[in-house]
Amino acid sequence: MQQPSPVPDSAAPLVDVVDLSVRFVSKDATVHAVNGVSFQLTAGEVLCILGESGSGKSVTMRALLRLLPETARISGQVRVDGRDVIAMAGNELARLRGGVASMIFQEPMTALDPVFTVGQQIAETIVRHEGTSWAEAEKRGLELLELVQIPSAKRRLASYPHELSGGLRQRAMIAMALSCRPRLLLADEPTTALDATVQIQILLLLRRLQEDLGMGVIFVTHDLGVAGEIADRVAVMYAGRFIETGPVVDLMEGPLHPYTQGLLGSTVHGGMRGQRLTAIPGSPPSLSELPTGCAFAPRCPQAMDVCQTSEPTERKPRPDRTARCVLVEESIQAA
Amino acid sequence: MSDTPRTRVQGTQGRSVLLDVRGLRKHFPIRGGILNRVIGTVQAVDNVSFAVREGETLGIVGESGCGKSTTARLLMHLIEPDDGTITFDGRVVDKRDRAALRDMRRVLQMVFQDSYSSLNPRLPIEETIAFAPWVHGIPKREARDRAHRLLGAVGLEPATFARRYPHELSGGQRQRVNIARALALEPRVVVLDEPVSALDKSVEAQVLNLLVDLKDAFRLTYVFISHDLNVVQYVSDRVLVMYLGKVVEVGPVDQIYANPRHPYTRALLASRPSMNPRQRTTEAPLTGDPPNPINPPSGCRFRTRCAFAEGVCSTAEPRLAASDAVGGGLDAHMVACHMLAPDSGHSKTVLASNTA
């Protein structure tokens, strides 16, 4: 049985985000999609962003590569591999995307071009980013398909994306994302649309690739079980904020924030038959009219007066854990 | 967990069969090419039989495309089977028997996954719920009162929600409306096709609690379809596992989850994320994707992914048969695999006699 790897603490961060906010401004409304997110990712670490639909997971991740539409207003600081992403010009951004950092999606066809074969697309990426010869790039393409365990890889290089089954297409997209040996892989629910027996194959593949290639990975999911299989560290997102972070084992065994506790109680798993689920009442707030105070207060069984008036600051009960809830005590600094 | 088995499970054992399905078949022709000729057949549902007792929940699980929704649509007579019979409360439902069909359309109701597209966007939800009772001859006023009572029963305060339109509701609230609408004709059976799959976890739990409550309050029988094995385990009394249009295993929920016998069921259960980060999954139970449902493999349809496949698996189709000494009857644990049929010619049939 395998356990999450310990997080190296001395290395310089691969990703450094300070007070990131993203708003979408239009005539009718302002959507506060991300509201002050700060975190660091070390090289070789897997961070899962866990949250329900609309909580801001995808927008947070896209902001790291500035893959957001014109209407997005980004503030805060984002550094990837030491470089300031917010200040980057267009050509620098293009080099970043698919170079140092690349991204995979739930729907592989967002990343694959239907009119070119898998082999052509991979080779093209390699030639563009690294200026190798076409022959050299094609050779790497074959190695990549073998790396992601596509059977009869040679033959598959000549396949068009639509000729592949769901699982193979997902593998082809991963191969493409790895083509320039990224140090950072951003994965946005890459297994959500897959059947159970295929999902576990892709999760195990990603975990192995991450270890072998030493990549840092940010993995977005709404599924606690998926996070349990792949994360070193988990950040729980609610209404555009990281409301709790911590190592995966600690967080799943001892959640601190009432929302995380509710999420664990709501997640059906074996052995819950006959028990009433401890559902969280209500539904997440609209991001165009965020409540003042704690965004979870309208649904929180433990809410108090103070929760309605001011947004709880981030507490650090232990060096490796954070929570935004007034019930969580700040640790007393040991002498 | 050492929770005592729910009384519900035992309570249904003596009850009569409400829905009896025999040899159901639905094949869809696939057309293609410039002449639009039939180039293949999707055997969406192929010789499927099962029974549902009054008051129980039958769970149906399987991966995408295995025929779950097609089975549901056949049960509802939204599509006609190529072959097979559906008996409801002792009466064979035949499309030529208009009266039987009309009765059945009332007492059998369905809830779909997509909460949005199954509601009329231009009607306030109280009217959506009251519509069917009104069509069935209930005075408008009374139908609206019933709609309000049902809104209350599904946890939507009528004073706040009755006049709202679907787009003014969250996904979880819309699914509650769909459930209220399904209950408006006082059905006996509700077929739920992935009723919580589109919902967030925190809302999924609310709707599951609600479905359990309503079942008791209105003495309902459920056919609960889902690809989520954990949810099916939570709600079901008995479980039916499908693969490429076939039933591969069926039995009481505890049997299926504690002692799965079909290699596919075992793999499916083992594919669930572990929920314990200290004990992660180290090996994927199956390789590859489910095969194309057009022209599926001969013999056992699972043989292309089965670690135990042998010659006999490609030449003969395994029959669904009782897997243990408990024998037949509704609570039998039935499996369709040559390894569990003593005289099949499969070299590993010992598996069966060992544990029986």
Ligand SMILES: Nc1ncnc2c1ncn2[C@@H]1O[C@H](COP(=O)(O)OP(=O)(O)OP(=O)(O)O)[C@@H](O)[C@H]1O
């Ligand atoms: N009208 C149709 N014409 C052609 N093929 C169809 C039709 N309806 C269903 N099918 C095919 O029949 C098979 C079974 O479909 P069905 O919708 O029952 O699957 P399912 O088990 O509900 O899957 P999911 O989990 O994706 O909802 C699939 O291969 C599907 O593509």
Ligand SMILES: Nc1ncnc2c1ncn2[C@@H]1O[C@H](COP(=O)(O)OP(=O)(O)O)[C@@H](O)[C@H]1O
């Ligand atoms: N291009 C956009 N324009 C306006 N609002 C957007 C846009 N993209 C995302 N949003 C909104 O931002 C919020 C967070 O979205 P997202 O990050 O996609 O959520 P998720 O956690 O499901 O990935 C949602 O309210 C969403 O509707």
Ligand code: SF4
């Ligand atoms: S701050 Fe208050 S409302 Fe928010 S989670 Fe904590 S107790 Fe609940």
Ligand code: SF4
């Ligand atoms: S019949 Fe053969 S191929 Fe099918 S499940 Fe049994 S052993 Fe595997």
Ligand SMILES: [Mg+2]
């Ligand atoms: Mg998203």
Ligand SMILES: [Mg+2]
């Ligand atoms: Mg379906």
